Amino acid sequence: MEIDSEWFESDLWVGKEQYRAVLNELYFSWTEIDKKKRERKSVSVPLSEFIGVEEGRVEILPQRKVEETERHFTVFTVKRSRGGRGSTGLWTVGRTQFCCNGQDLRDHWVRHLRTALRKHGASRPRRLLVFINPFGGKQRGRQIYQSLVAPLFELAGISAHVVVTEKANQARDHILKKDLTGFDGVVCVGGDGMFSELLHGVIGRTQQEAGLSEHDPAVTLQPCNLHIGIIPAGSTDCVCFATVGVNDPVTSTLHIIIGDSQPLDVCSVHHLNKLVRYSVSLVGYGFYGDVLAESERHRWMGPLRYDYSGCLVYLSNRSYAGMVHFLPADPQLSSPRDNTRCLSGCRVCSESTERLFPQSDSSSQYSQDSSQSEGEWVSTEGRFRCVSLTCMSSSCPRSPLGLSPSAHLADGTGDLILVRDTHPLGFLTYLHRHTTTEDQFDLPFVEVHRVKAVRFSLPPGEEESEGEEEGEKVMEGGDCKAEQEGERGGGACRSISRQYLTSGGKQRGINNHKKRDFLCVPCCSRAPSVSVWNCDGEILPYTEILCRVHGQLVRLFARGIEDGAGTRPFTGGNRKCKGRCVLHT
Ligand SMILES: Nc1ncnc2c1ncn2[C@@H]1O[C@H](COP(=O)(O)OP(=O)(O)OP(=O)(O)O)[C@@H](O)[C@H]1O
Numbered sequence: 001m002e003i004d005s006e007w008f009e010s011d012l013w014v015g016k017e018q019y020r021a022v023l024n025e026l027y028f029s030w031t032e033i034d035k036k037k038r039e040r041k042s043v044s045v046p047l048s049e050f051i052g053v054e055e056g057r058v059e060i061l062p063q064r065k066v067e068e069t070e071r072h073f074t075v076f077t078v079k080r081s082r083g084g085r086g087s088t089g090l091w092t093v094g095r096t097q098f099c100c101n102g103q104d105l106r107d108h109w110v111r112h113l114r115t116a117l118r119k120h121g122a123s124r125p126r127r128l129l130v131f132i133n134p135f136g137g138k139q140r141g142r143q144i145y146q147s148l149v150a151p152l153f154e155l156a157g158i159s160a161h162v163v164v165t166e167k168a169n170q171a172r173d174h175i176l177k178k179d180l181t182g183f184d185g186v187v188c189v190g191g192d193g194m195f196s197e198l199l200h201g202v203i204g205r206t207q208q209e210a211g212l213s214e215h216d217p218a219v220t221l222q223p224c225n226l227h228i229g230i231i232p233a234g235s236t237d238c239v240c241f242a243t244v245g246v247n248d249p250v251t252s253t254l255h256i257i258i259g260d261s262q263p264l265d266v267c268s269v270h271h272l273n274k275l276v277r278y279s280v281s282l283v284g285y286g287f288y289g290d291v292l293a294e295s296e297r298h299r300w301m302g303p304l305r306y307d308y309s310g311c312l313v314y315l316s317n318r319s320y321a322g323m324v325h326f327l328p329a330d331p332q333l334s335s336p337r338d339n340t341r342c343l344s345g346c347r348v349c350s351e352s353t354e355r356l357f358p359q360s361d362s363s364s365q366y367s368q369d370s371s372q373s374e375g376e377w378v379s380t381e382g383r384f385r386c387v388s389l390t391c392m393s394s395s396c397p398r399s400p401l402g403l404s405p406s407a408h409l410a411d412g413t414g415d416l417i418l419v420r421d422t423h424p425l426g427f428l429t430y431l432h433r434h435t436t437t438e439d440q441f442d443l444p445f446v447e448v449h450r451v452k453a454v455r456f457s458l459p460p461g462e463e464e465s466e467g468e469e470e471g472e473k474v475m476e477g478g479d480c481k482a483e484q485e486g487e488r489g490g491g492a493c494r495s496i497s498r499q500y501l502t503s504g505g506k507q508r509g510i511n512n513h514k515k516r517d518f519l520c521v522p523c524c525s526r527a528p529s530v531s532v533w534n535c536d537g538e539i540l541p542y543t544e545i546l547c548r549v550h551g552q553l554v555r556l557f558a559r560g561i562e563d564g565a566g567t568r569p570f571t572g573g574n575r576k577c578k579g580r581c582v583l584h585t
Pocket residue numbers: 132133134135136137138165166167168169189190191192193194195197233234235236237238506507508509537
């Protein structure tokens with residue numbers, strides 16, 4: 001019966017059917033024995049997708065139930081859930097209860113499966129530090145963790161140290177300052193803001209330990225070892241959606257358990273040679289900055305605040321003057337308009353690993369290449385509806401293909417999208433195309449560039465002066481004469497940037513940059529001449545910034561979007577790509 005330590009096989013029963021079950025070094029499979037049947041049922045589970053084995057007849061979700069029997073064991077595996085139109089990227093827990101012809105055989109199976117799992121799971125996390133934001137999204141973080149995540153971690157033998165946060169930036173500071181010995185990763189239960197805390201903690205700590213300055217935009221930062229997991233429980237959950245394909249706590253938990261690893265580009269944002277923040281999703285000026293600033297006044301609405309604020313800001317019909325300088329990426333490697341999608345196992349991203357870390361094999365990646373010449377900067381100026389830089393597609397449930405559908409998660413570049421001033425209907429068309437498969441870049445007032453760095457400055461005469469923002473005289477909402485007289489430009493008269501007050505509510509952000517309210521100032525009868533930057537859902541306190549993309553700086557417990565998962569394939573217009581980042585001609 002026992003061939004060697006890797007192999008094990010015997011007859012087993014699942015319900016009333018008899019199966020031949022085989023365990024080898026890669027798979028656990030079972031095939032129906034009934035010779036009369038033409039099509040015999042056969043299931044094969046790669047050990048990489050095996051979660052755990054328990055004695056008896058056991059259920060884990062929605063509640064743990066155990067029926068202790070001598071002849072049964074239950075295996076738990078990753079199961080891809082198929083929606084009506086094929087795979088959705090949603091993973092569930094597959095459960096199969098096996099019956100043996102005696103306790104000895106049962107014990108053998110349990111022992112062999114556990115040994116195989118231990119051997120195979122060397123790269124899986126064993127100890128995790130989990131931060132729960134009890135106030136994110138619909139305020140269900142704690143419940144999501146207790147009912148869906150913790151039981152699966154226990155089944156998989158993962159021990160978790162859980163911190164329920166009491167204030168903003170607690171998770172970031174914990175990672176920066178506390179002893180993290182023994183942890184294989186950090187996990188947040190919350191939204192993009194919580195993810196951002198972990199991102200800043202992990203990057204900051206890694207640079208501290210490497211003795212590198214985060215402020216110098218020219219410094220090649222040290223890639224981070226500690227993986228980050230995201231259990232989505234926020235309002236947008238863009239980072240989770242864009243790296244997993246779906247916002248589902250069980251799917252994300254399973255990616256963490258099996259130790260998936262997805263490298264991610266990170267953009268550092270600087271002002272006058274000081275680090276302001278890191279971003280993985282959106283650094284956006286104009287519309288997206290205004291929507292965020294407006295939405296802070298309506299936090300009580302929960303996730304709906306973005307839709308409401310989006311309408312108000314759209315109606316206010318603003319554009320802003322600015323100068324954009326950018327450093328183009330090598331156009332031979334990829335293009336934001338090549339109609340490809342970055343999917344799990346993406347070729348462009350894998351080739352980037354070799355380019356970004358040339359002397360490395362896949363296991364050691366810490367000799368980054370800084371020898372390549374920087375290239376020529378390009379400048380453009382004008383009035384913009386929005387200026388957006390995104391290191392990944394930034395897809396989310398609101399926009400299933402995202403801000404830049406062909407952007408890559410880990411290619412060391414970002415996509416710069418310039419939407420020049422246009423008539424309101426034109427801009428509405430641009431926004432609407434985020435929600436469909438129509439090409440949002442195929443509009444005469446939109447440009448997109450794949451870049452390594454971006455600098456934004458105000459036109460001559462409007463430059464930002466040091467310390468200006470702190471001393472600004474600000475009026476309380478309602479004091480504004482123009483507002484009282486109804487001069488609201490179709491929406492909000494609230495001017496932005498350098499015209500905020502510190503919010504009395506929830507504060508987010510690093511370096512104690514405070515979230516500020518969007519209040520009336522005496523000059524608000526005119527349309528504001530400056531907007532604010534939205535940096536992954538956080539308002540930046542500066543207008544003139546320099547952004548630099550750091551290729552594959554962090555790693556997530558994820559694998560990118562599996563083919564056909566989550567977002568719809570391109571079907572409209574000239575977008576027909578369903579492939580793995582291959583060019584369709
Ligand atoms: N206990 C806490 N009290 C107040 N704020 C907190 C607490 N814990 C975390 N935060 C802050 O709350 C902010 C928002 O949280 P989170 O990102 O989880 O939810 P969200 O804003 O609803 O979702 P999204 O960011 O996806 O839009 C985070 O930036 C985080 O810094």
